[in-house]
Amino acid sequence: MGGQKIQAPKGVSEYVPPRSRLFDFVRECLIAPAKLAGYQLVELPVFEATELFIRGVGESTDVVSKEMYTFTDRGDRSITLRPEGTAGAMRAVIEHGLDRGQLPIKIWYSGQYFRAERPQAGRYRQFYQVGIEAIGLDDPAIDAEVIAIADAGFKAIGLKKYHLELTSLGDAPSRARHRIDFLTYIATLDLDEATASRTGINPLRLFDDKRPEIKQAMVKAPLLMDYLSDTSRAHFDQVKVYLDSMGISYELNPRMVRGLDYYTGTTFEFVHDLLGAQSGIGGGGRYDGLMKELGGQELSGIGFGLGVDRALLAAEAEGVISKQAFVSDLFIIPLGHGAMVMALAIATKLRMSGKIVDIAFGDRSLKGSMKAADKSGARNVIVLGDAEITSHSMEVKNMSTGVSTSVTIDSLNDAL
RNA sequence: GUGGACGUAGCUCAGCUGGUAGAGCACCCGGUUGUGGUCCGGGAUGUCGCGGGUUCGAGCCCCGUCGUUCACCCCA
Structure with missing residues (x-):
């Protein structure tokens, strides 16, 4: 009996080939600058006690008051799917005593977040964000570094048509x-x-x-x-000086509003010009009272969240990422079962030395396999048949030049 | 959550004033014996989002529903 087709839940973003490759690229671009700056990975749960977000993000915010996926678990606990990353990161820092070590604590994370909004392009009920937090330092230089890391991520993708908006929400x-x-x-x-x-x-x-x-x-x-206040102003002025010195351009937007209650002081937003209504591709700022609010010591912090889905949309809108397909170093076409044994052995060995190797499976015709090799973007092809099995030598065909060269099985790795 | 638009093969879409579905691309096979990209020939593929209703008859009309999308709202 044929079952009903089941669709993905409303408004989730999911990525399958070939686009998943671009998603992966974008996400890596956004994370890489943080790793280079010494931020360390934290892997945190996607669900937390509801109370964490009520206290951390703020009960008055739209995010908490009407966009959370909240449910009661089997132990009668109120659980919420994380709508953002900072509150959970702070909770983990406190819980694991990271704040008792050297400061600042510099962490990065990546994953999916959930908000029950009405879906739109660039606004999903499950979406992806990468973020960093630098905790325990009031130095305006760390503000500048955090902003620079976000900017570096967007630049790594190749994005150009975006701008950075900056303001200060000041102290209490x-x-x-x-x-x-x-x-x-x-x-x-x-x-x-x-x-x-x-x-x-x-x-x-x-x-x-x-x-x-x-x-x-x-x-x-x-x-x-x-x-x-004088101290807030001085801090903000210094942030601008540092940004200027790094060549990061920004525009002051004293009317910027952030939807999360915890922001204080330096606050920023990256806005893309080609994205329509959902144009914010990343944002963040200081949250100097958050740690204490969540039961930790009184440490200041600053961080950001970057939207991977939107960064990908932006990259596609700008046409800056190539749709180049998977490219392998070698495509092996075995003719018959004996040849398959050999193909598997060769592939395993080459892969261990870092070569990307694909094999033609199933019993397609040689012609069909060659077509498959061509479409896969393989740089080289070898055909394995009885002759090759006995002689231990084969022709390596370079797919772009069409030239074949004869090599022995032992020198195959060097020939690629 | 509010308002508008849309929903036809894997993709992009066509389908005249209602008469039980088409194109391009992609895909698969072949163009003689073990070598791709062009060309030629052939082929498979659709519960027309889903459920009701009107009708002799609906992809085309009506209602509902699900989904997408645009704006508001919100934000990544």
Whole structure:
């Protein structure tokens, strides 16, 4: 009986050949700069106690209040599929006592995250992010390094049409002083109900509203940037100096809004120009109160999350990554069972020395196998038959030049 | 979550005012005996997303549902 076709759950991003190859490339590009800078891997669970995100990310955020995949497990615990990486990373740092060693703690991670939003291109219910965290250092230089690492990842992919937006959310005193004036200002605005309620939760959201009339009304709103304390300002100025010295261009966006409550001080976002509404390809910032909030010591931190799915979309939009197929060093065509024994042995040996070797399986015609070799992108082909088995020598055909050269089985490795 | 568009072979799509499906690409085989890329010939492939309804008859009409997509919202 034929079963019903089962589809993947709504809104998940998945990658299969040939595109999975590009996904892999993009992800590696994004991770590599962190490894080169001494960040170390952490592998963390995709589900955590719900409480972690409520306290870490913030109950008032949309992410926590309406986008989490939360369920009760068999032990009656409330569990949530991670909607972001920083809270879990902090939890792990505290739990494993990493903060008792040398500072800063520099870690990187990569994996899937979950948010129950309405899907759209570049916005998925399960998506991929790579991230890093540098914990336990107030030095503005680490802010600059973190930003530079993210930028290096995008550059490694070959992305050009993106820009970096930068701002500072200041420290607690800065925000407190700004809030007074800001609330006074928006009290003078005539807002519809939905907007007003959103504003009640996080007033800064208004800066992000795309409606022209709201944008117009917000032109004269007091900017947090103008309320920075001396220490916050000095820190931010120094970050800019370091970025300038590294040749990383950015634009100040004092109206930038982040959806996670833990951000403080230096905050940034990478925006791609060709991506439509879901244009943020990465973002991050300082979260100086997070560790303590989660029951650890009072250590500051900064990190980022980069969207692998969106970076891939951006790369495709810019046309910067080649769709080059799998390329092997050698394609072996065995003729008959005896030849297959030999082919398997040769392939195993060559692979151990790092050669990429493919074999023609099944009983296709020689012509069909040659076509398969051609399409696979193999650089060289050998045909194994009775003659080769007895003589232990064979013709290596170079697929781009069409030239064949005769080699013995022992010198095959060198001939490739 | 709100509003709009779309859903036909693996892919991109066509299908006239309703009469039980087509193209290109890809794929497979062959063009004589063990060597590919071009060319020629041949071939396989679709519960027309799914479920109802209207009709003598629906891929084309109606309703529902699932999925995708665009904008809002949100953000990676």
